[in-house]
Amino acid sequence: MEEIEINFKWWDMHKNSMYVITIYWNSIVKSNQLKVEGVVQLWSFRVNSTLCSALQKL
Numbered sequence: 782m783e784e785i786e787i788n789f790k791w792w793d794m795h796k797n798s799m800y801v802i803t804i805y806w807n808s809i810v811k812s813n814q815l816k817v818e819g820v821v822q823l824w825s826f827r828v829n830s831t832l833c834s835a836l837q838k839l
Contacts, residue, residue: 783812787834813838 785808789800802809813836815821820839825832 785809809836 785805787802787809788804790803792799792801809815813821815838822837822839824835824837826835827833
């Protein structure tokens with residue numbers, strides 16, 4: 782497990798809207814050896830009112 786601070790932004794794209802990671806994405810991809818069309822789960826939870834998340838490769 783590695784801890785890293787990330788930022789999310791809300792992208793409103795006419796038919797679809799989504800949250801996207803806007804900082805450190807390339808280092809997340811590299812450190813987790815993510816591949817195109819790979820599947821991940823992103824878990825979100827709070828610890829003492831701080832929003833946290835965990836990424837799991839499937």
